Amino acid sequence: MMKRLFLIVLLMPFLVVVEQALAEQNIATLRSAEISVEPDAPRMGNEENKDMKRKRNYPMQPPTIPHKTANYRIDLNSNKCLSCHSRRQVDESQAPMVSVTHYMDRDGNFLAEVSPRRYFCNQCHVPQGELKPLVENTFEDIDTILDNKKKKQ
Amino acid sequence: MLNKIKELWQTISSPSRYFSLGILIIAGFVAGVIFWGGFNTVLEATNTETFCISCHEMEANVYQELKSTIHYSNRSGVRATCPDCHVPHDWTDKIARKMQASKEVWGKIFKTISTREKFLAKRKELAQHEWDRFKANDSLECRNCHDFQYMDFTRQGKRAEAAHSRGLAQGEKTCIDCHKGIAHELPDMAGVEGWQ
Numbered sequence: 001m002m003k004r005l006f007l008i009v010l011l012m013p014f015l016v017v018v019e020q021a022l023a024e025q026n027i028a029t030l031r032s033a034e035i036s037v038e039p040d041a042p043r044m045g046n047e048e049n050k051d052m053k054r055k056r057n058y059p060m061q062p063p064t065i066p067h068k069t070a071n072y073r074i075d076l077n078s079n080k081c082l083s084c085h086s087r088r089q090v091d092e093s094q095a096p097m098v099s100v101t102h103y104m105d106r107d108g109n110f111l112a113e114v115s116p117r118r119y120f121c122n123q124c125h126v127p128q129g130e131l132k133p134l135v136e137n138t139f140e141d142i143d144t145i146l147d148n149k150k151k152k153q
Numbered sequence: 154m155l156n157k158i159k160e161l162w163q164t165i166s167s168p169s170r171y172f173s174l175g176i177l178i179i180a181g182f183v184a185g186v187i188f189w190g191g192f193n194t195v196l197e198a199t200n201t202e203t204f205c206i207s208c209h210e211m212e213a214n215v216y217q218e219l220k221s222t223i224h225y226s227n228r229s230g231v232r233a234t235c236p237d238c239h240v241p242h243d244w245t246d247k248i249a250r251k252m253q254a255s256k257e258v259w260g261k262i263f264k265t266i267s268t269r270e271k272f273l274a275k276r277k278e279l280a281q282h283e284w285d286r287f288k289a290n291d292s293l294e295c296r297n298c299h300d301f302q303y304m305d306f307t308r309q310g311k312r313a314e315a316a317h318s319r320g321l322a323q324g325e326k327t328c329i330d331c332h333k334g335i336a337h338e339l340p341d342m343a344g345v346e347g348w349q
Contacts, residue, residue: 051311067312071222071335078339083348092347094315 045129054128058139062124069127074120081121082114202234208257210266211235218337238294238336239283277340284329292328299328 033039047068054064072080084093087103102118103111140148198204206212216235219225224233259265266272266279287294301321306314320326330347333339342348 049310067310073334073338075338076341078334078342078348080334089347092320094319095312 045131048128048130056139056141057137059141065125065127067127069122074122079119079121085121086114200236200240202236205235205239208261210261210272214266214269214272215337222336224336233298233336237298240294273340280333280340284333287329288327295328295332 031039047070048066049068051066053066056063069081074081082098083089084095085098087097089095090097098114098118100110102114105111105115106117202216206216219235224238226232264271266275304317306317309317316331320331321328333342333345333348
């Protein structure tokens, strides 16, 4: 018994080495480079700025942002998004108003200001890039499904 | 009248005790040139970014924030320095601004914004001065580089095009009304028009 335990303890460092080698392989495929080299950062994608709204990609998707938001700050002091999209500003900016749900707290009470839990716009809304999706999206919205059903009948 | 002119001529042509008045006038002119040049050189020297950020109040706060903005680094490599936005090009305006800026020396001596905390506490007031200045001169410093006349709206984003042809073209608004916080972080914007 004692001998076997001793053997295991003795072999431990080798196990670690083997494990590390395996891990290295995995990480290398993820970051496309050896763990010991610092690869060049991938190029930054250009944010789309066409102001053309996109369709949903899944039910309840928060609308994506059809314009650049680089250098727009959202912090305790200021919220650049709301300087156009808040209820007060939409007449001047002609931007879409944030929906009424954004003025509700979690119990459904209406507030005078945008609710704190909705304050950080880019937690849910993201700008888009002209990129090839890694995974194809097969989502069909309910209208398409109903239309297809009608066609089949 | 004629007598007076005669008298004047006599004084000019007669030698003064040591130098002729003519020489004195030339010497005076030369001294004037040197003084004037020196004055302008000082003015130029204080008109550089290196001068502005020689005070840690300017270097540690606003300069660090400027660095991540488009006016510090962009694809074309043209950049705006502190005086480009904060010191008018026109000479009389420049002098007026320099007189105002003696308040900064005062502020330096009395350490009005000598720490980050003091700076943040005073930031709204300082920013408000700048907004007022831009508003009063119709964003002159922005226009020194961004000339509305030569803005090709068709090359701008849709939102920019719409906003510029609505608010700007009619002259109701000026750059700073819509472009606050392009060069530095903003103070607490509660109560500022358009930011509630």
